[in-house]
Amino acid sequence: MAWFLVLYLIYCTALTLALRKNGLNSRMPKQLNQLRPPVTRVLIIGATGGTGRHLVTQALDRGYEVTALVRDPARLAVEHPRLHGLKGDVLDYASVEQSVRGQDAVVSALGHKRFLGPSNILSEGTRNLVKAMEAHGVRRFICETSLGIGSSAGRMGLQYTLFVLPVILPFYFFDKTRQERLIAASRLDWVVVRPGALTDAKGRGVWRTGDVGNFVTTVKIAREDVAHFMIDQLTEDSNLGAAVGICS
Numbered sequence: 001m002a003w004f005l006v007l008y009l010i011y012c013t014a015l016t017l018a019l020r021k022n023g024l025n026s027r028m029p030k031q032l033n034q035l036r037p038p039v040t041r042v043l044i045i046g047a048t049g050g051t052g053r054h055l056v057t058q059a060l061d062r063g064y065e066v067t068a069l070v071r072d073p074a075r076l077a078v079e080h081p082r083l084h085g086l087k088g089d090v091l092d093y094a095s096v097e098q099s100v101r102g103q104d105a106v107v108s109a110l111g112h113k114r115f116l117g118p119s120n121i122l123s124e125g126t127r128n129l130v131k132a133m134e135a136h137g138v139r140r141f142i143c144e145t146s147l148g149i150g151s152s153a154g155r156m157g158l159q160y161t162l163f164v165l166p167v168i169l170p171f172y173f174f175d176k177t178r179q180e181r182l183i184a185a186s187r188l189d190w191v192v193v194r195p196g197a198l199t200d201a202k203g204r205g206v207w208r209t210g211d212v213g214n215f216v217t218t219v220k221i222a223r224e225d226v227a228h229f230m231i232d233q234l235t236e237d238s239n240l241g242a243a244v245g246i247c248s
């Protein structure tokens with residue numbers, strides 16, 4: 001039993017170190033594009049999901065022309081004259097390219113529940129998005145990943161470091177590290193947004209960003225607040241080229 005515990009702790013520590021090494025540092029040295037045209041047309045990925053639904057409503061509320069690339073347009077929560085649902089899949093480059101063409105920016109809250117085996121949905125979907133954006137000169141990319149990788153490794157607290165990540169999410173989080181590296185290697189104007197544990201509570205309209213989270217407790221944030229911060233990044237330049245932790 002004692003040996004098992006020691007081996008398990010070594011595994012948890014090695015995983016945390018690997019997630020740290022493979023994710024991004026909080027800010028990558030980057031040559032920013034000098035000319036940043038105003039954003040009016042926004043493509044939202046993951047628009048039928050928890051964060052994505054808030055992204056859609058908030059982007060519409062702020063006057064953007066919104067396209068949502070979704071697997072099932074009937075699952076979009078709202079109808080609006082400025083919302084265009086486009087049926088497609090991030091793993092299908094042709095549909096990604098079609099949805100990216102003519103946009104000014106892409107905001108992604110891509111996620112899935114296939115936790116238990118190796119998967120590359122986040123990284124391959126992001127690879128398609130980055131490729132299409134570079135091909136069509138769409139430069140601004142705001143992408144939700146998570147606290148717990150790169151410079152934020154360990155900052156989801158002990159429950160995640162010792163149980164959730166090593167037992168349930170190791171493949172999912174490694175895919176997130178690949179996703180972040182693809183974004184950082186791109187020529188895009190990007191912001192990686194790393195929330196703590198997400199809740200469906202009502203947004204508070206206030207949050208903390210930067211080196212948030214800690215090694216003991218799990219910080220949280222409402223999906224509505226994450227969406228608010230992500231939509232802010234469409235017009236905010238101070239976080240370009242950075243992976244920004246966020247919690248309430």
Ligand SMILES: NC(=O)c1ccc[n+]([C@@H]2O[C@H](COP(=O)([O-])OP(=O)(O)OC[C@H]3O[C@@H](n4cnc5c(N)ncnc54)[C@H](OP(=O)(O)O)[C@@H]3O)[C@@H](O)[C@H]2O)c1
Binds near residue numbers: 088195
């Ligand atoms: N849960 C947490 O505590 C937590 C903490 C930190 C970070 N995060 C991360 O935050 C992100 C958003 O999480 P969430 O819980 O708000 O989202 P979510 O409810 O899991 O929604 C994920 C969205 O991605 C879409 N999607 C999945 N595969 C797709 C594909 N192949 N093509 C197109 N769309 C696809 C889903 O569409 P369908 O409706 O068609 O499935 C859905 O709209 C995720 O990356 C998650 O890992 C979560």
